[in-house]
Amino acid sequence: MPVHWSDIGGRSGRGGPPKTAESLRTVPVDEGGTGALLMHVDARPSKERLFTAERGEPLNFLRRKAEWNCACRAPRAAEGEAAEREGREPV
Structure with missing residues (x-):
């Protein structure tokens, strides 16, 4: 289910539309992400x-x-702990 910025009353930090065509983006979000958003x-x-x-x-x-x-x-902390347990360097 696509969610558009305008569907959620979104405004840019300056309160206006995107300044260029490149500023308007589509970001794929799965159903779980859409629900969380x-x-x-x-x-x-x-x-x-x-x-x-x-x-x-x-x-x-x-x-x-x-x-x-x-x-x-x-x-980061979780990765550090996992790396230590597994005897490897953290990512």
Whole structure:
């Protein structure tokens, strides 16, 4: 089931349409991903932005980087533990 940016009230960070034809992209998402995205849309604190910081404020570069690093920490730790158990270098 395709989900279009406009279907979920999406707006760019600047509140306008994509600036170029190359900016408009189709990203394939399986049904599980679509369901998770739609649940996220229903629960989000901001109705203007799809991805925000915890309290609904926009993600600027530093905040986005901090959120990304935080999201990467658990998988990195799990990979490190698995590599140690298996006697190999982490990926």
